[in-house]
Amino acid sequence: ELQLLESGGGMVQPGGSLKLSCAASGFSISNYAMNWVRQAPGKGLEWVSVRSGSGETTYYADSVKGRFTISRDTSKNTLFLQMNSLRPDDTAVYYCAKDSGGGYSIYWYFDLWGRGTLVTVSS
Amino acid sequence: EILLTQSPGTLSLSPGERATLSCRASQSVSGTYLAWYQQTPGQAPRLLIYGASSRATGIPDRFSGSGSGTDFTLTISRLEPEDFAVYSCQQYGSSPLTFGGGTKVEIK
Numbered sequence: 001e002l003q004l005l006e007s008g009g010g011m012v013q014p015g016g017s018l019k020l021s022c023a024a025s026g027f028s029i030s031n032y033a034m035n036w037v038r039q040a041p042g043k044g045l046e047w048v049s050v051r052s053g054s055g056e057t058t059y060y061a062d063s064v065k066g067r068f069t070i071s072r073d074t075s076k077n078t079l080f081l082q083m084n085s086l087r088p089d090d091t092a093v094y095y096c097a098k099d100s101g102g103g104y105s106i107y108w109y110f111d112l113w114g115r116g117t118l119v120t121v122s123s
Numbered sequence: 124e125i126l127l128t129q130s131p132g133t134l135s136l137s138p139g140e141r142a143t144l145s146c147r148a149s150q151s152v153s154g155t156y157l158a159w160y161q162q163t164p165g166q167a168p169r170l171l172i173y174g175a176s177s178r179a180t181g182i183p184d185r186f187s188g189s190g191s192g193t194d195f196t197l198t199i200s201r202l203e204p205e206d207f208a209v210y211s212c213q214q215y216g217s218s219p220l221t222f223g224g225g226t227k228v229e230i231k
Contacts, residue, residue: 110168
């Protein structure tokens with residue numbers, strides 16, 4: 001069964017750091033672009049970042065550029081999101097999402113999601 | 124950035140009724156690159172429709188998508204109990220990709 005399981009969320013003070021993990025099972029993250037998408041309380045979904053299946057290409061939303069870094073460990077089939085200089089408006093449930101494209105393509109819509117992990121930035 | 128506006132915010136219907144959800148874009152969505160997702164509390168979001176009208180794998184045929192340009196519609200022909208959820212649209216034809224604010228379909 002294809003599955004994504006996020007972890008690493010929690011409460012952090014403004015200016016702090018947190019690293020999220022997304023463990024994939026049933027497929028190899030090396031074969032697909034993988035994304036992070038977040039949802040602030042009571043708000044719509046917001047795309048955050050993508051890493052291509054080749055691992056050579058990454059993109060970020062303007063709101064997180066320079067503060068967040070997407071990475072992966074293919075030996076553990078796990079995607080990461082390192083979040084630095086966190087702000088209160090980064091408070092959200094963070095979802096890991098698999099791109100529907102395969103190989104080196106990015107299709108930019110998502111056919112498998114995890115249940116998310118909550119990040120709260122507050123003093 | 125393309126802004127997606129979904130309406131209504133909440134739709135109150137009974138099981139067996141037809142649901143019609145709207146997603147309007149602030150500018151034309153390139154190539155009908157529009158997707159719909161379903162969210163239920165505590166569950167992972169689920170892809171329903173991509174390319175404006177193509178059903179994702181395993182999605183029942185009571186779900187259908189239509190539209191082009193700036194106006195898109197998700198229709199659920201006969202609501203089943205498991206269909207009461209929040210539905211979001213997403214455009215992926217222009218950077219940055221964006222999502223609508225969602226429509227909640229609740230039991231009347």
